[in-house]
Amino acid sequence: MTRALDPVRDEQLHGGFRPVRCGACTTTVLVRRSSPQQTSIQWPASAACPALLDRDASGTPVVHCASVMAAIGAAARRGDV
Template sequence: MSAGQESNTTERQEFLSGGLRPHHCASCGTCVLVKKNSMQHTSIQWTTDPATSCPVFAERVAGGANTALLDTCEKLADSIAQAAWDGSLEVGGA
């Protein structure tokens, strides 16, 4: 791999995963990777299949929903927001 290709790979990896931190949902304990760029902007990367690790997603799938079309779990969103407010999840930093 050339130096230019290596640099592009490193930059791409940083763009995709830079700043992501593990967060365990306060409701069910499912662990996701999260980055809060601001109080309004949240990036979530699931580390497991949400249909098997998140009870809310599992219920929706049982009802016929496709997880690819679901926004997120409201309980997880609330858990992330609380972590941002209480300072255990950094907002706007690396």
């Protein structure tokens, strides 16, 4: 049984997110900036970001995409997020 979220809690978890598209692979993530120091990013389950499939020199999976971060930074400078 799925429990309905309290409307205030639902807003905290999902409100204020804006779509931002990666300039490299066109994956779209949802972004919310609560402050200049805090940015929340929601990756869709269907994200096909090639950078996240890579591994670093030690074989550790990459968990950061510079292209998405650049797109988020540009959106923030424009005031879109």
